[in-house]
Amino acid sequence: MSILASLVRAYDRLPDAPPFGFSSEKIGFLISLKDDGTVAHDPIDLREGEGKKKTARLLPVPASFKRPGVTPRAFFLWDNTAYVLGVSANEAKGVETRRAAFFDLHMELLRDSDDVGLVALRNFLSNWHPDDFARLGWPEEMKDQNVIFALESERRQRFLHQRPAAKSIWAKKAADDEKSLAVCLVTGEKAPVARLHQAIKGVWGGQVAGGSIVSFNLDAFTSYGHEQGDNAPVSEAAAFAYTTVLNRFLEKGSSHRIQIGDASTVFWADAENIEAVDIAESWGAWMLDAKPDFTKEEQAATKEIGIKLARIKKGEQLLSVEPRLEPGMRFCVLALAPNAARLSVRFFFEDNFGTLTANYVKYMQDMEFLPWPTGRALPSISSCVLRTAPARIERGNKVSFDRDHISPLLSGELLRAILTGARFPSALLSHLIKRIRSDHLLDSTRVALVKCLIVREMRIEKRLPKRPDGTPMEEYLVRSDPDDPNVARRLGRLFALIERTQLAALGDEINATVKDKFIGAAAATPQQVFPTLIANAQHHFKRLRNGHYGRSDPEWIKDAQHARRVGAALERDVGMLWASMNESVPAQHSSEEQGLFFVGYYQERFGGGAKTTEGEVIGDQNDPIEGEE
Numbered sequence: 331m332s333i334l335a336s337l338v339r340a341y342d343r344l345p346d347a348p349p350f351g352f353s354s355e356k357i358g359f360l361i362s363l364k365d366d367g368t369v370a371h372d373p374i375d376l377r378e379g380e381g382k383k384k385t386a387r388l389l390p391v392p393a394s395f396k397r398p399g400v401t402p403r404a405f406f407l408w409d410n411t412a413y414v415l416g417v418s419a420n421e422a423k424g425v426e427t428r429r430a431a432f433f434d435l436h437m438e439l440l441r442d443s444d445d446v447g448l449v450a451l452r453n454f455l456s457n458w459h460p461d462d463f464a465r466l467g468w469p470e471e472m473k474d475q476n477v478i479f480a481l482e483s484e485r486r487q488r489f490l491h492q493r494p495a496a497k498s499i500w501a502k503k504a505a506d507d508e509k510s511l512a513v514c515l516v517t518g519e520k521a522p523v524a525r526l527h528q529a530i531k532g533v534w535g536g537q538v539a540g541g542s543i544v545s546f547n548l549d550a551f552t553s554y555g556h557e558q559g560d561n562a563p564v565s566e567a568a569a570f571a572y573t574t575v576l577n578r579f580l581e582k583g584s585s586h587r588i589q590i591g592d593a594s595t596v597f598w599a600d601a602e603n604i605e606a607v608d609i610a611e612s613w614g615a616w617m618l619d620a621k622p623d624f625t626k627e628e629q630a631a632t633k634e635i636g637i638k639l640a641r642i643k644k645g646e647q648l649l650s651v652e653p654r655l656e657p658g659m660r661f662c663v664l665a666l667a668p669n670a671a672r673l674s675v676r677f678f679f680e681d682n683f684g685t686l687t688a689n690y691v692k693y694m695q696d697m698e699f700l701p702w703p704t705g706r707a708l709p710s711i712s713s714c715v716l717r718t719a720p721a722r723i724e725r726g727n728k729v730s731f732d733r734d735h736i737s738p739l740l741s742g743e744l745l746r747a748i749l750t751g752a753r754f755p756s757a758l759l760s761h762l763i764k765r766i767r768s769d770h771l772l773d774s775t776r777v778a779l780v781k782c783l784i785v786r787e788m789r790i791e792k793r794l795p796k797r798p799d800g801t802p803m804e805e806y807l808v809r810s811d812p813d814d815p816n817v818a819r820r821l822g823r824l825f826a827l828i829e830r831t832q833l834a835a836l837g838d839e840i841n842a843t844v845k846d847k848f849i850g851a852a853a854a855t856p857q858q859v860f861p862t863l864i865a866n867a868q869h870h871f872k873r874l875r876n877g878h879y880g881r882s883d884p885e886w887i888k889d890a891q892h893a894r895r896v897g898a899a900l901e902r903d904v905g906m907l908w909a910s911m912n913e914s915v916p917a918q919h920s921s922e923e924q925g926l927f928f929v930g931y932y933q934e935r936f937g938g939g940a941k942t943t944e945g946e947v948i949g950d951q952n953d954p955i956e957g958e959e
Contacts, residue, residue, distance in 0.1 A: 333543075333678050334516045334564065334572045336662050340598050341571035343607060344578060348390035350570055351504055353528060354577060355394060356386035357408065358475030360489070362482045365446055367453025370482035373472055388581065391478065391491055392500050393570065396526050397539075404432035406439070406500055407451075407491040408478045416460035419473040429460070439503060445495035447481050454479075514565035516572070521565035525558040528573035532580030532587075533594045536668035543576075543666075543673050544569075586611065588618050591715055591741030593665040593676045599683065606656035610683050613652075614661060617690045619710030636707070643691050648684050659683040663749060665742055676742045679749045689751035696786050699778035700809040701937045709775040711748060715741040717779060718761055721771040729771060737761065753790050759783045760921040766928060767850035777932045780925040781807045787922070807926075810933035817914060818923035821856050822930025824907045825849065828867050829935065831900045834887060835870035837880020853927040857917045864908055871901045 341347060348354055358377050362370040377384040392406040402424070404413045409432055412418040416429035433455050440452045479490040490496060512523045529540025546552055546561045553561050559569075579586040579596040587596045597618060599610035616635040638651045649655060661683040665676035679686075694708055718740060719731040743755040762780055766772060785807055788794045794802040795814075814820070829844050844863065852859045873879075874897025877890030887893050919927060 332516070333662075333664060333675070334568065336598075336600050336660070336680065337572035337575045338516055338568050339600055340575045343604055344575055347578075348574060350567055351393055351500060352390045353393040353570075353574060354388045354581075355391050355408070356476060357389045357391065357478055358386040359472050359477045360485065361414075361454075361477055361479050362485050363447075363450045363454055363479060364482055365450055367450045367457065369454070369466070372466070373468055373477070374485075375469075375472075377475075385582075386475065389478070389489075393528060396529055396542075402428045402431040404428070404435045406435070406503070407496060408476060410476050411463075411473050414477050415458065415463055417463045417473055419470070425460070439499055443495055443499065445493060447479075447490050447493050448495055448499075450481060451479055451490060510560060512560070512563035514563060514568050516564055516568040519565065521567060523559050523563045524566040524569035525560070527559065527564070527569045528577075530573060530576050530580070530666070530673055532577060532582070533666050533668055533673055534589055535592055536673065537671060541668060541671055541673040543675070545672055547671075585615050588712065590665065590711065590745050591736045592738040593667045593742055595663060595665045595745070597661070597663045600660040600662060601656045603656045606654060606659060609652065609654055610659055610661060613683075613687070614663075617686075618663070619712055639687075639691060639694065642687065643694055648687050655683065657684075661686050663745075665745070667738065676738075677746050679746065681750075686749060689749060692751050693748045693782070695804070696782040697778050698805075698808050699774065699781050701774075701933065702778075703774055706774070709778065711745055713775050714779050715744060717773075717776045718744075718758070718765065720765060721769045723771075729773070747786075753787060754783050759787075759925055763853075763921050763924045763928075767853065767924075770846060770849060772928060772932055774932075777928060781929050784922055784925050784929075807929055810930075810937045814930075816926055816930075817911065817916065818919055818926040819930035820907060820910065821852070821860065821915070822927040822932075823934040824860070824904065825852050825863070825927075826931045826934035827900060827904050827907065828863050831867050831870045831874075831897075831904065833880065833882065834893070834896055834900065835873040835878070835880055838882045840880075849931070853919060853924040855918055856927075857915045860908075860915055864904070867904060871897055873897075874900070 358375070360374040360376055362374060364370050375384075376387045376389075378387055379385055391408045394405055395403070397403050402413070408414075410418075412423050412425045413428045413432040416425045418425050436451065436455055440448045443449065443452075480488070481490065491500075510523050511520055513520050514523075527542055527544050530536075530543060531538075531540040533541060544559070544562060544564065546556075546558050551561065575598075576596065578584070579598065580594060581587075584596075586598055587594060589595070595618070597611070597614045599607040599614065601607050601610070613635055617639075641651050642648060649657065659682070660680060663677075663679040665678075666673045667676050668674075697708055715736060716731045716733070719733060719736045721729050721731050723729055740755060740758050740761060744758060746752070747754045759780065762776065762783070766776065766780075785794070788806070789802070789804075792802075794804070794806055797803050810823075812823075825844075825848075832840075832844050844866075848859055848863065852863070874893050877893050879887045879890075879893035879896075887896055916923070
């Protein structure tokens with residue numbers, strides 16, 4: 331099914347969907363009129379929130395359209411103050427011609443109406459002068475906001491555009507417009523063709539006025555002399571339906587959207603059973619980590635989804651875990667990015683919901699990693715995308731990531747790989763390695779993502795290590811494995827032991843550890859670095875053998891005698907690992923080998939450490955600094 335066809339089907343399930351010919355728009359103020367057209371009182375502020383955080387309210391009004399670049403065109407019964415009142419905070423906007431467009435449109439359409447509300451508006455427009463705005467002392471913050479009208483006697487029940495006479499005039503105007511008939515490419519029915527499609531708003535980084543998915547505004551885009559929408563005929567009803575749904579999904583606080591890099595990503599389920607659709611979309615929001623404004627009850631319900639996914643991960647079938655889901659239900663994910671006045675489709679995913687769930691469970695398995703911070707859930711897709719950006723440690727040991735340096739292509743391909751279960755982009759691993767080598771941030775999410783990329787690539791290429799019975803070791807790299815013969819991973823463990831030795835001898839308050847100076851070079855060119863590191867470690871071993879040790883927080887070396895035991899254990903473990911290399915330390919490591927190095931380092935450094943001959947665990951077991959989003 332195409333993108334537009336699936337969106338049109340979703341319109342029928344949209345709660346409180348505006349009727350055909352109407353659209354949800356941001357309305358800031360209401361002007362209340364008396365029956366004679368005079369202003370009843372000061373405009374009513376419809377915005378929500380307080381102070382500078384006030385936001386306009388979304389209300390259904392006669393549908394907007396794309397305004398031409400030269401000749402102003404006004405909306406019916408609503409518009410911004412430049413059109414309605416002839417006032418704007420930016421006087422260069424040509425408010426005189428804009429107000430004239432609004433005035434002329436309504437004088438023409440309301441000329442023969444005897445409806446009390448429409449007569450009141452006609453009188454208001456005839457008597458209004460832009461200077462009245464300042465004379466009446468109306469607020470400056472009203473300028474450039476969209477305004478609507480209502481009769482004072484009924485403003486709590488309905489607005490002017492909701493009166494039957496207003497709806498009749500709007501429907502008649504839409505029917506009188508000259509339209510060509512053609513077979514709609516979305517519905518397959520012969521119907522009036524939409525020459526221009528309603529603008530899509532809410533795409534991050536896009537134009538405030540919105541953008542278009544379907545647009546023909548240059549001669550180069552036309553075919554066989556057709557103009558505008560005739561090049562790809564979509565009926566007015568279908569165009570209205572898909573744009574209405576997309577605008578609703580892209581609203582702030584929507585439970586159907588998530589931001590992945592620069593791509594505004596929306597998702598929805600497609601099935602006849604509305605209850606099953608709601609359940610599937612709740613699962614989709616959980617899996618994609620959408621963060622809507624859930625109530626406490628809804629938040630409690632979403633926690634059960636994680637429990638059910640864990641059951642599927644253990645082998646249970648989706649429909650046995652959640653029997654209310656409809657078999658064969660489709661699920662769609664659409665990623666949009668701004669492109670001047672248009673919107674580019676980064677990717678569109680459509681598949682069976684069961685397939686999506688299976689792919690996500692596979693992602694959960696690939697991201698499984700120990701040690702993992704206690705109580706922390708599986709990292710969200712947004713968290714993984716954020717780890718591809720440069721990191722900076724700020725005051726209070728908090729980490730910030732530079733979102734401006736997130737690669738839009740890599741972030742989109744990361745999401746696509748998770749949804750489809752396919753291999754991750756080859757450039758993503760090298761990109762992550764580059765980030766780790768430059769900013770030295772190795773938090774659990776970054777290392778788990780590195781592990782996920784490596785394991786999935788090994789599985790696809792059938793390179794996973796084998797168990798004794800010959801089956802692939804699916805849990806490879808999940809936890810520390812001292813018996814793993816992989817040289818890169820063993821070198822990572824060795825580097826962690828050398829760092830632990832330094833911290834034991836000198837304490838954790840030194841300005842720069844061996845990690846700060848050498849981890850990037852040790853991962854990439856170990857043959858050049860490790861002989862020097864091993865030689866320098868001898869000084870730390872000697873200091874520990876003499877009973878000297880550095881202060882740490884918390885203190886894990888109790889006294890001089892304990893320091894000697896710790897030194898002996900570390901010297902033994904470093905010596906055994908170094909000896910096991912058999913002079914086979916590589917000159918260079920590939921991106922995958924560097925990733926294995928960092929996995930081995932992290933698991934040794936934060937997974938419990940080595941043990942003394944008396945069985946005491948030694949070393950820093952604290953979690954590394956985690957990124958703050």
